[in-house]
Amino acid sequence: MNAPLPPDDTQLGAWLDGELPPAEHDRISAWLEAHPADAQRVQAWAADRDALRALWGPVADEPVPAALQRPLWRGTARPAWARAAMVAGLLITGALAGGGAVWWQQHEAAGSVAAVPIEPAWVQRAALAHSLYVPDQRHPVEVRAQEDHLARWLTRRTQLPVKLFDLRAQGFALVGGRLLPDTDGPGAQLMYQDDSGQRVTVYLRKPDPQVPAAFRYEQQGDLGLFYWVEGGCGYALAGSLPRERLLALAEAIYQQQPE
Known part of the structure; x- marks a missing residue:
C-alpha cells in the first residue's frame, strides 16, 4: 500500500482555517501529530x-x-x-x-528627510513582535534571564551593545530575551514583567538611515510605544500601560543606555 502523500502548504493552511471536510481534517491532524x-x-x-x-x-x-x-x-x-x-x-x-x-520589509527612504515616515517600519515590527510573544505563557522568550549569558549572546548576534536594563525601581523584572529577524541583521527583544503579570518589551536594532533620533510616542489601540535612536542603536519600548507609566520606563532605559 502506498504511503499517504504529505499535505502541501495550501492544505495545511485550509486545515488551520477550519476549511476542510471532516475526513480530510482528521487525516491532516493525524499527519501533524506524527x-x-x-x-x-x-x-x-x-x-x-x-x-x-x-x-x-x-x-x-x-x-x-x-x-x-x-x-x-x-x-x-x-x-x-x-x-x-x-x-x-x-x-x-x-x-x-x-x-x-x-514585518519583513524595510521602508526605503526616498532620498530626503521629508520622505522618511513619522513612524519607521521597525517600530511596526516592534509592535508586531510585542503582540506575538507577550501573550505566550510557556515560551515568551528564547533565553531566560541569565544576565551575563543573555547580554553577551544578543550583543554577539546583533552586533549591538545590548544592555539588560534594570527596571525593578519601576516594578518590572527581566523575563529574558530573543533574537528577531530584521532587514539589516538580527534585532533583539527584551521582555519585562511586573507582579500583576503585565509585560513590556524593548526592541533593539540598527537604526535606519536618515531616521531622526527624536524621542517619539505612538498609540496603536491600547498599545503604546516610545521609540528613539541613541548611540547607533534604535530602541522601541512597547506596552499596554498608561502613557505616564510607559514614559517612566522609557526614561529609565534611556538613562541606562550604554555609553
Missing part, C-alpha cells in the same frame, strides 16, 4: 495570524472610504451584499498583507 516539524511550522503560522489580527483586525470595522467604494462597482451592477463582501475582503486582505510586509 510530524512535529510540520506541526511547529503550522503553529508559527497561527501565531503570526493571531498577532496580525490583533494589530490590523479593527480596520475591517472602519467605514469604507467613498474613494474605495466607487471603483469597486463602477460600471457593473452588483447586489448590495456582493459589494459589501468585496469591500470587507479588500480591507481585511490589505490590512493583513500590509502587516506582514511591514
Whole structure:
C-alpha cells in the first residue's frame, strides 16, 4: 500500500482555517501529530495570524472610504451584499498583507528627510513582535534571564551593545530575551514583567538611515510605544500601560543606555 502523500502548504493552511471536510481534517491532524516539524511550522503560522489580527483586525470595522467604494462597482451592477463582501475582503486582505510586509520589509527612504515616515517600519515590527510573544505563557522568550549569558549572546548576534536594563525601581523584572529577524541583521527583544503579570518589551536594532533620533510616542489601540535612536542603536519600548507609566520606563532605559 502506498504511503499517504504529505499535505502541501495550501492544505495545511485550509486545515488551520477550519476549511476542510471532516475526513480530510482528521487525516491532516493525524499527519501533524506524527510530524512535529510540520506541526511547529503550522503553529508559527497561527501565531503570526493571531498577532496580525490583533494589530490590523479593527480596520475591517472602519467605514469604507467613498474613494474605495466607487471603483469597486463602477460600471457593473452588483447586489448590495456582493459589494459589501468585496469591500470587507479588500480591507481585511490589505490590512493583513500590509502587516506582514511591514514585518519583513524595510521602508526605503526616498532620498530626503521629508520622505522618511513619522513612524519607521521597525517600530511596526516592534509592535508586531510585542503582540506575538507577550501573550505566550510557556515560551515568551528564547533565553531566560541569565544576565551575563543573555547580554553577551544578543550583543554577539546583533552586533549591538545590548544592555539588560534594570527596571525593578519601576516594578518590572527581566523575563529574558530573543533574537528577531530584521532587514539589516538580527534585532533583539527584551521582555519585562511586573507582579500583576503585565509585560513590556524593548526592541533593539540598527537604526535606519536618515531616521531622526527624536524621542517619539505612538498609540496603536491600547498599545503604546516610545521609540528613539541613541548611540547607533534604535530602541522601541512597547506596552499596554498608561502613557505616564510607559514614559517612566522609557526614561529609565534611556538613562541606562550604554555609553
